[in-house]
Amino acid sequence: MGPQESEMAAAAVEVSGVTVRVPGRALLDEVDWRVGFGEHWVVLGPNGAGKTTLLSIAAAVRHPSSGTAAVLGNRLGRVDLRELRRRVGLVAASQRLVDEQLMEGEGLTAHTVVLTGHTGSSAPLWDRYGPAERERAEALLADLGCKDLADRPFAVCSQGERARVRVARAMMAQPALLLLDEPFAGLDLPAREDLIGALETLAQTRVALTTVLVTHHLEEVPATTTHALLMRDARVLAAGPVAEVLTADLASACFGRPLSLGRRDGRWHAHALRAR
Numbered sequence: 653m654g655p656q657e658s659e660m661a662a663a664a665v666e667v668s669g670v671t672v673r674v675p676g677r678a679l680l681d682e683v684d685w686r687v688g689f690g691e692h693w694v695v696l697g698p699n700g701a702g703k704t705t706l707l708s709i710a711a712a713v714r715h716p717s718s719g720t721a722a723v724l725g726n727r728l729g730r731v732d733l734r735e736l737r738r739r740v741g742l743v744a745a746s747q748r749l750v751d752e753q754l755m756e757g758e759g760l761t762a763h764t765v766v767l768t769g770h771t772g773s774s775a776p777l778w779d780r781y782g783p784a785e786r787e788r789a790e791a792l793l794a795d796l797g798c799k800d801l802a803d804r805p806f807a808v809c810s811q812g813e814r815a816r817v818r819v820a821r822a823m824m825a826q827p828a829l830l831l832l833d834e835p836f837a838g839l840d841l842p843a844r845e846d847l848i849g850a851l852e853t854l855a856q857t858r859v860a861l862t863t864v865l866v867t868h869h870l871e872e873v874p875a876t877t878t879h880a881l882l883m884r885d886a887r888v889l890a891a892g893p894v895a896e897v898l899t900a901d902l903a904s905a906c907f908g909r910p911l912s913l914g915r916r917d918g919r920w921h922a923h924a925l926r927a928r
């Protein structure tokens with residue numbers, strides 16, 4: 653069976669009885685989770701619940717201490733993780749510290765930053781980019797609603813613009829799985845809405861793409877989201893189709909206070925219930 657066939661047979665992410673331990677505590681405790689191909693998940697939970705740790709397993713960046721994890725049909729521990737990581741797009745705060753400082757220092761334009769996604773490098777490898785790659789980078793910037801930024805130095809782009817350029821860069825490697833860890837952090841309301849709209853467009857135009865988005869806020873859940881995972885204290889509190897999981901009762905249990913939840917135009921909102 654070739655890799656394509658094994659991917660067809662398997663899930664995008666399959667995590668079974670996964671525990672991640674550090675001295676004195678478990679960051680993940682017996683987590684089971686299955687992400688099917690073409691699904692769009694949101695992972696919600698309070699600070700420290702284990703969301704980023706779970707995403708690092710899905711990104712093949714971290715191994716479980718016990719239990720099994722497979723990403724795109726490849727069992728972690730049995731495959732070359734570098735090869736697997738190339739097929740997983742990751743947009744996470746941890747990358748910003750390393751790669752982006754380098755790119756800013758070199759004065760790279762937004763278009764060049766997107767191009768570096770093709771080679772997964774923090775500097776452009778010019779001999780690896782032909783007309784097809786340049787066009788694809790332009791098309792991705794357009795898809796993310798920031799085609800006018802192509803020639804602008806990344807260093808002067810606003811936080812909202814950078815957030816969309818980051819997603820375009822991750823998509824440049826044509827990943828089967830796109831993982832987004834708090835991509836809305838620090839964005840103002842219009843920038844947040846622009847990025848949510850861009851993610852909805854990606855979900856609608858790329859039917860084969862599977863996405864997982866980590867966030868703290870129900871207001872940031874794109875309307876195209878199909879499934880939700882609620883985490884609390886290193887465990888899964890609930891997982892399944894979004895309409896079944898994003899309920900007032902489950903969200904209240906997840907965030908540890910009584911919440912009222914609503915949905916309008918496909919989007920969600922939540923606020924704390926006040927004692928009368």
Ligand SMILES: Nc1ncnc2c1ncn2[C@@H]1O[C@H](COP(=O)(O)OP(=O)(O)OP(=O)(O)O)[C@@H](O)[C@H]1O
Nearest residue numbers: 674675679697698699700701702703704705706868
């Ligand atoms: N190497 C480590 N050693 C000890 N504790 C750790 C380590 N890595 C993470 N933690 C802790 O594990 C917990 C879970 O971390 P994780 O980043 O997965 O949570 P999170 O749900 O993403 O939180 P947040 O919403 O605050 O980003 C946190 O309390 C964190 O401080």
